[in-house]
Amino acid sequence: MGWRPQDQGLQQICYLLSEFQKPGTNQAQILSQLEQCKNFPDFNNYLATIFAQGSTLPDEVRQSAGLLLKNNLRDQFVSASDEYKTFIKSCILPAMGDKKRMLRQTAGTTIAVIVTQGGLSSWPQLLQAMQRCLESSDPDALDGTMDALYKVVEEAPMQLDIEVTGMQGTPNSLLIPRLLHLFQAPLPKVQVQAVSIVNLLAGGMPEPLANSLDEYLQGLFSLATNQQAEMRKAVCTGIVQMVHLQPDCLAPQLPAIIEYMLQSTQDADEGVALEACEFWSACCEVAADASTLRPVLPKLIPVLLGNMVYKEDDEEVLEAQAGEAEPDGAEDRDQELKPFIQRGGGHGEEDEEDGGEEVSRWNLRKCSAAGLDVLSTVFGDEILPIVVPIVQQRLQEQDWKARESGILALGAISEGCASGLLHYLADMVAALLPLLADTRPLVRSITCWALSRYSRWIVDNGRDPQSQGQRQMEAVIQGFLGRVLDHNKRVQEAACSALASLEEAIGQDAHPGLLLPYLRPILETLGRACSSYGRRNLRMLYDALSTLADMVGRPLAQPDCIQLFMPPLLQRWQTTDDTDRELLPLLEVFTTIAQALGQAFQPYAESIFERCLRLAATQLAAKQGGATTSAASKPADQPEQQREFIIGALDLISGMAEGLGPSIENLIERAHLRDLLLQCCQDASADVRQSAFALVGDLSKVCPGHLLPCTRQLVTLAVANLQPQNITQENMSACNNACWSLGELAMKITTEQLQPYAATIVEHLVPILAAPTGAMPRSILENSAITLGRVAWICPDVLAPHLGSFTGVWCASLRNIRDDVEKEHAFLGLCAMLRINPQGALPAFVGICEAVTSWRHIRDEGLLNEMIQIMQLYKQHLTAGGMWQQALNSLPRAVRDKLTTLCHL
Template sequence: MDWQPDEQGLQQVLQLLKDSQSPNTATQRIVQDQKLKQLNQFPDFNNYLIFVLTRLKSEDEPTRSLSGLILKNNVKAHYQSFPPPVADFIKQECLNNIGDASSLIRATIGILITTIASKGELQMWPELLPQLCNLLNSEDYNTCEGAFGALQKICEDSSELLDSDALNRPLNIMIPKFLQSHAIACVNQFIMDRAQALMDNIDTFIEAVSPLWGPCILINSLSSNRLIPILVNGMKYSEIDIILLKGDVEEDEAVPDSEQDIKPRFHKSRTVTLPHEAERPDGSEDAEDDDDDDALSDWNLKLIPHLIQCLSDKKALVRSIACWTLSRYAHWVVSQPPDMHLKPLMTELLKRILDGNKRCLSSVATALQSGFLPYCEPVYQRCVTLVQKTLAQAMMYTQHPEQYEAPDKDFMIVALDLLSGLAEGLGGHVEQLVARSNIMTLLFQCMQDSMPEVRQSSFALLGDLTKACFIHVKPCIAEFMPILGTNLNPEFISVCNNATWAIGEICMQMGAEMQPYVQMVLNNLVEIINRPNTPKTLLENTGGPQAWALATPLPASWRCTSLRNIRDNEEKDSAFRGICMMIGVNPGGVVQDFIFFCDAVASWVSPKDDLRDMFYKILHGFKDQVGEENWQQFSEQFPPLLKERLAAFYGV
């Protein structure tokens, strides 16, 4: 028989939910500090919460949704201690009500499902994925949409696990289900990682999405007058958006910080990759890029003043998104005369430091970038403390699981990512903070954590610290390199990518001193290159490490072929310096692939002067070595455009 609530207990829970929505600070504090803690002492409190969410349809949607969000927080904090009947009841109610008539309730149930799944329950909830996939066949729109929403969240949070043997590769069944136009959002999570199940169905995927391209082009060309107003209208926050984003709460500075304030549900760890660009067969695209830049500047001149005005909007959501949007244009703003945009922008941003809304403050910190320097020390120390406490709790849980709860490592992931952001934004200024902390010791532990997301963020931080303050990283290289080598596993693509990037940054700093550590990483790098369907971004990162230059000569064709398609940037510069270093160490190793090197060199539009000199010396050195006649025979193989570019830029 289904669990049924006690009427008095139900009324008590409903009163709690009503009080939670009160604008009165004192009432909010009583709810958080007293009532919620008191009710959490009862094992079936979570049954009441799921009951209100799924069955009490007479209540208003915000109250029902809030019940689900409180339950979600309890799941994240205490799920391991839920009695099995309570956990089973929650799971059953979620699946039975994923097609609720309210889109807000469907979204809340989807969030709850993926939160349960993220607690390691994908393996312990075998009926979840099959039932959600079966619901996709429903003729009821709400049921189908709710199932899709839940699956999309699961795909976003657990894409690597879904493509592993741990769950018997459910993607083999799920991917064909997703191959419908309404399901592209689900499939998108697996495109960059080139999940094997998607690769097996790639022809079906292309066939399914191809018919969508033509109508998009036709609509864009024939119906722009009707399309643009629709798109602009869609940019407005709906009532549901405002409820979910708490946009109706304008001033929340007096409200105690909750988990959600510092830990977004869809937190994405930093993944350092090279940009994935289209091939440029000729110089015409460069001219187009210049035109695009001019057009962008024209738009910026009109757009920036409007966004600066929005920083003073009466709505907190508008102030917040204006701060975030302006942060994307920071480089352009500082490149203009200061009086034009920079001074009015800084004036408004500094006013927002006093903003009463937390979301605005977060966006201001992003927009200020290096201007955050005076405030960085307490933030840095808070992050280090979070990492240290989480590691300590994990150790206590491992040793005495009956006495301690498992830590929520999302806190540690967020802290590691914020430290990466500080290192990247502050550059060398972060050195004194690192010197006064034990972050390198903590990083050593995080790099060996069992949770892939922790390792992923750890390697990103290692790479950023290597760039910013290598003096503190260098003493740890002997301990770090074996860990980096063992994490060059493409099964965990994001971890592997960040480990590869960190190795490249270390190689750039170490130079010839890297020699003792080459064999720790070389074999795994070769395996990545030879592996079918390796994501292109990962191939590009493996092209960069200068460890290749110190290793046994290997064909350079794969590196040159992948790197030629990247636009000029720092990562491409780093990768080509590694190739040039390899040629300098062993010129004979590249002779058979020299045409690929020539083609890759010609892909540069404006290399730095010292890199251009490297190219010049290598090209002319090769030409002098083989002689004029042999060079002419060799260059006859070049396509006309390649021959023209090498002659124009390097005189060969």
């Protein structure tokens, strides 16, 4: 006898689900009661019964039961008993072919969750049922199976490559042939589903599909002119994916495919046109020779430019028009708010794309602009004779949508066609400046964006005082500032982003002084905007202020400057609740400001530090399941939010440590920061550990005495992150910061204090340095080499006897580090140990010489003298043994010549 539901339990749950559907009921109260039901081990069995077998119940009640079951199984399926798992599976499987499509779809979603949590290999009945249904003529069973299969492939594609007990071959080998056959199914919807599923599978290119690639492509081509828009869209998706995955397979048909995609990019159905438009970027990015596109450029570029024109009923147009009617300072609607993405920060990592941009809605207009952008980078100035006449005509038209698309095109070609536009940029910028005051908000916003795309040129051209370029740069800055105070939210957003881009360009070109004449007007404008902006655009404003602080630094600390931006920021800080996610970008902007202001941040330090400490402690306790709430601070609702608040608070304390320096010790010695820091350094989240170890490193620089009582725990926690099994891509930032913090701590404590831990640290660093080429990212290799050198500099006597076991791999990493003070520390450690045990490192003589000659310029005279003396020491030792010339001859010629000159050999 298996599990059977009790009538009373079924009635109670059905009653709650029914009440939930009724208008005017207290849904929160009902949800709370349903949540309490989760404590009963068989609650999900009841939900499965109601969903799959409740044929007399309203469809909405059955669907609610199914959706609640699906949500519960994400957390509870793995821990459920085998009996309950079997029961739930037996209920859900028949529902895959339910007569009601909404119930079939809910069954498919639930099946995907079960496969994700429990694996497909433990559910052979599902695969058998899918095989039967794919052969069935029952349209409901076929539709439900295809829907469920699509979701399984989407959620757990690897499960289809694992053999299922009792069946010959993998699920992919059994299903793919049937799916390819269904490309020609009599039911149009089934055809679309089959193509969509195989398109998804192609992303991982399982072997059964790779073996049937010709059949897949022929199937796509045969459906290319299908009457269904959804089918043509799926065909375009498949072709674009194959451009990325198997471009060589498309080569024979590429001219025909290009013509097809050109026509499809003009399809009346925007979904089809959007999928086809992706082809042009893919073709440029993947193809080794994009010249196959050259003949079609005169036809393609006008099509892309045509797609870049707003339609009258475009959602963005309607939103912008609605924004014009709103009063200044109107609060944002919920749908306008976008998720905040933390920047995060690591030490010693390679520069990468930030990726912190908020993702806007992707559409044909933006895809066409992106395609034009990529084409311009591939073909460069070659496309200007096609683009420029169209743009010139667009800018003269009365229709604002045409003018806007011309400005968009100018921005899109800014990088690829920069050289060809060079002689016209001054006139182009002059033509764009008046459009910042256009009556149409979308024209004003796109003009901000287009001008920002030429920020590097504007800055470079504006370096000479009193020049035309300097006056134009001033006009651009003033234009952006005017739009920062625009009454339209979309324009505000674009202006803040453009201002940040211009500030960043000034910093990248190492001309921060160019901003100083405009510092007060910029701060005054940002301060006024901070007092009036809605929540959404405050984030963009904070970004502009953070970028300004990064670029300008200490001049921001002038008292009259501080008064322009700190009062409105503090007002936001004081009125934003501890659990409000709008506190996160505030934490970030204060981090940058604290670093820039230095000691001038002192008047605000105590209250901000105390709030950070309280915030981190509260959220950490909640995250670990032991939260206590108070009137002052409450934990956030979700673990992800708890993590973000902890990171933001730790990062801000790090920023204060960097800005205030040793004076932060007055705050830290009165707080319980050590215990909190140790908890965060062993948190399950790599992001929390990353920020915690960054704070350890920053505190080591300015007040190492505060960390001395917990040195043993910190070293233990740091080296735990350097275990080979823990050095993964997911953990890399935490590993880097753990390694870096050990080096910073080593530099600030005495030899006696470091000695007990020196050998342990090095024992964990050497395996990283000795890993096979390519096995470790460059960032962790560099951090490990630097930290090893710093520890060696402080404790050479402890490590020198073991020098021979790691000198070669250590020097191999040292020679790849750029010249800076951290490299100096590492080489000082190398020299200190070589003085003690030169003989032990002799087998790595070539590596030592290559490392020494990796320097381009040695600023530290003491280090240069040390290296000269070490090499002279080796010359004397090897000459005495008649081995010097042989040792020199073993070096590459370039290394030998440079070493001879550098060290006077």
